[in-house]
Ligand code: ADP
């Protein structure tokens with residue numbers, strides 16, 4: 725589903741540049757539940773943004789669903805994003821003046837789905853995340869965990885192949901964190917590829933594969949013993 729080879733990314737800082745991703749190799753198969761774990765500043769969001777076609781890499785190859793990602797303009801990137809990817813962010817990114825239902829229905833509006841059908845599908849997804857009764861409520865009437873459930877329903881509504889979540893539990897207490905991770909696990913059990921980034925061990929431990937990133941380099945990968953061996957050997 726996601727295949728990355730020797731990927732590098734630098735950001736320009738004045739006349740210099742900051743080398744953030746230093747040769748990432750990563751292969752995520754369809755149906756995996758993977759976390760990228762690493763401390764703040766290790767390059768997790770940079771990697772997720774590249775995987776999510778929100779940013780571009782400098783060197784190396786990235787294949788999404790066997791398609792080489794190269795020279796994409798914003799329009800082509802948006803088409804691929806809408807077709808393959810759903811996003812969940814730490815800060816939920818819900819539209820404050822729209823109801824839970826309208827927030828979930830929004831990607832369907834952009835996909836050209838008619839109003840009646842949009843509302844029907846959005847309600848199904850709200851039901852799936854346990855919030856059918858909250859459809860008409862505004863985000864500020866919901867708890868943090870409920871907001872993240874709405875955001876997850878919104879990410880799923882276009883039936884993406886992969887859900888990308890950047891610190892999805894970063895703003896939640898530990899009980900709510902567990903329930904959001906349980907929901908992601910349920911979604912994965914139904915066959916969805918789920919890719920979570922986190923700096924919390926407890927969150928990573930709830931996924932099926934943990935990739936550890938440090939200073940832009942993968943230090944270990946529970947699905948690939950050769951990575952750890954390579955770094956132990958120096
Ligand atoms: P993480 O998500 O693991 O905390 P990030 O990928 O957000 O790490 O950031 C990695 C490094 O890149 C940090 O030093 C950060 O300051 C820097 N960085 C991130 N985004 C940008 C940007 N758009 N421009 C310049 N530097 C950036």
Ligand code: MG
Nearest residue numbers: 768769770890
């Ligand atoms: Mg980050």
